[in-house]
Amino acid sequence: GQQxxxxxxxxxxxxxxxxxxxxxxxxxxxxxxxxxxxxxxxxVFLIQLVKSGEVKKQKRLTFQFGEAKKNSSLHITATQTTDxxxxxxxxxxxxxxxxxxxxxxxxxxxxxxx
Amino acid sequence: xxxxxxxxxxxxxxxxxxxxxxxxxxxxxxAMYWYRQDPGQGLRLIYYSQIVNDFQKGDIAEGYSVSxxxxxxxxxxxxxxxxxxxxxxxxxxxxxSGRVNEQFFGPGTRLTVL
Numbered sequence: 417g418q419q420x421x422x423x424x425x426x427x428x429x430x431x432x433x434x435x436x437x438x439x440x441x442x443x444x445x446x447x448x449x450x451x452x453x454x455x456x457x458x459x460v461f462l463i464q465l466v467k468s469g470e471v472k473k474q475k476r477l478t479f480q481f482g483e484a485k486k487n488s489s490l491h492i493t494a495t496q497t498t499d500x501x502x503x504x505x506x507x508x509x510x511x512x513x514x515x516x517x518x519x520x521x522x523x524x525x526x527x528x529x530x
Numbered sequence: 531x532x533x534x535x536x537x538x539x540x541x542x543x544x545x546x547x548x549x550x551x552x553x554x555x556x557x558x559x560x561a562m563y564w565y566r567q568d569p570g571q572g573l574r575l576i577y578y579s580q581i582v583n584d585f586q587k588g589d590i591a592e593g594y595s596v597s598x599x600x601x602x603x604x605x606x607x608x609x610x611x612x613x614x615x616x617x618x619x620x621x622x623x624x625x626x627s628g629r630v631n632e633q634f635f636g637p638g639t640r641l642t643v644l
Binding site: 417517 | 626
């Protein structure tokens with residue numbers, strides 16, 4: 417079945433440093449979504465990427481979808497303490513009939529030291 | 531307020547007992563999902579439902595059962611057959627099952643089996 421691998425599992429940064437998490441799928445994706453889960457909270461949707469090579473920005477966050485639609489990355493510029501949490505990628509398989517079904521990566525736990 | 535509610539927030543049960551977790555949404559979403567989250571792992575799909583009176587097994591359905599008798603409700607029963615039921619359970623919904631859409635998550639239920 418489809419597998420989505422995400423690295424690193426943990427990342428500790430000093431406030432102001434940049435942060436990147438990477439996501440790789442074993443199969444071609446129709447789209448990829450990113451979620452953030454604050455400590456003790458539930459995942460909250462950040463963005464969805466659909467097109468090959470797509471790049472989207474949300475303030476200090478930059479999301480990329482690979483040309484082959486099998487990998488993605490999330491980059492945060494100049495981290496702040498409010499960025500703390502676990503970042504998940506979630507991919508939807510291209511083709512098939514399992515509409516709406518997402519496969520989540522293991523998540524990257526980001527800690528920001530003030 | 532529109533949203534997804536899960537109850538209770540914390541649940542304790544003795545080994546060998548079945549337990550049902552509640553999930554209700556008033557977003558008028560067609561699709562609903564149940565995930566399990568364990569430390570260091572991503573969200574793993576247990577069951578999902580694209581429409582009332584229909585549901586499909588996810589990646590880890592063994593030991594669980596669901597029903598979808600109403601659009602707004604998707605309860606999950608953790609049966610005694612589930613070998614390691616202690617986990618954080620998240621319910622989610624999305625607007626349409628015909629395409630991949632963002633998922634909205636409830637606050638989760640933390641189940642501890644003693």
